[in-house]
Amino acid sequence: MGAQDTLTRPEIDAALVELPGWRLRLGGLSAALKCPTSATALDLFATIGALAQAANHHPDVDWRYDTLFVVLSSHDAGNKVTARDVALARAISSAAAEAGAVARPELLRAVEIAMDTADFTAVAPVWAAALGLKAGEPDELRDPAGRLPTMWFQQTETPNANRFHFDIHVPASEAQRVLAEVEAAGATLDRSSAPQFVIATDVQGNRLCICTEEGRDA
Incomplete structure (x- = not known):
């Protein structure tokens, strides 16, 4: 499957099994990542930016004190979820775990x-x-x-x-x-x-x- 391909709902559901901190919401993959401190959140924000630059695929990230709200969708695919989004979500989850961030889907x-x-x-x-x-x-x-x-x-x-x-x-x-x-x-x-x-x-x-x-x- 090419990275540009839009994923079907069953494919998204299968990907989310391996991404327990993420949810499908309004056409995008979303996560709320609560960090140990505000400074840690800013560091994680910078890491997410670097990962996005390397992947040439840029999420929406909202920083609120010690929590980052991340939304991934592919604008060039009509704001749908693609394999690029899943790959970046996986990389962000790995970086979040290293930073001590906890997913807060609620x-x-x-x-x-x-x-x-x-x-x-x-x-x-x-x-x-x-x-x-x-x-x-x-x-x-x-x-x-x-x-x-x-x-x-x-x-x-x-x-x-x-x-x-x-x-x-x-x-x-x-x-x-x-x-x-x-x-x-x-x-x-x-x-x-x-x-x-x-x-x-x-x-x-x-x-x-x-x-x-x-x-x-x-």
Whole structure:
């Protein structure tokens, strides 16, 4: 398999068996690496940069005190996971272990803003202009810098009165804990589409979805 090849979901799942600290999330491989100190995190950040330069393949890395949040996807393959991502994840995991970093998958969350609309082409340009987003998949807008949430337009002839909701993506390994906390906080849960997503509604009727990588393609 060439390093440029996009991986199928079964191939990604097989690779993740050997990468226990990583999760598939919103089309990329993600890891949260908690280091012994902030200085160690900065050193690991530099090591990841060197590994990326050597591989000519560059991840998104967010440094937060003693923790690094790393996302790997191949932009030239349409933000899909390729063999390059798996190879770099393996190298990063090795460097993290040497630095004494610990994977914390429970810290991995991503927010996608969803809007119910009967015609997303009529409204998407407004949101793209206001937020500086660019077209990703046909029904979504993405931040080229990767800082703002993706905006997804849920095409429907019967938009909900609450047109906006958050899709909160968590690893499947953490979903039941998160759902239990959401329910304990007062939400009602609709599990009819689990494990792909569960709709949570708060006491005022506001909706959100707790989403996982299960039931999704690569």
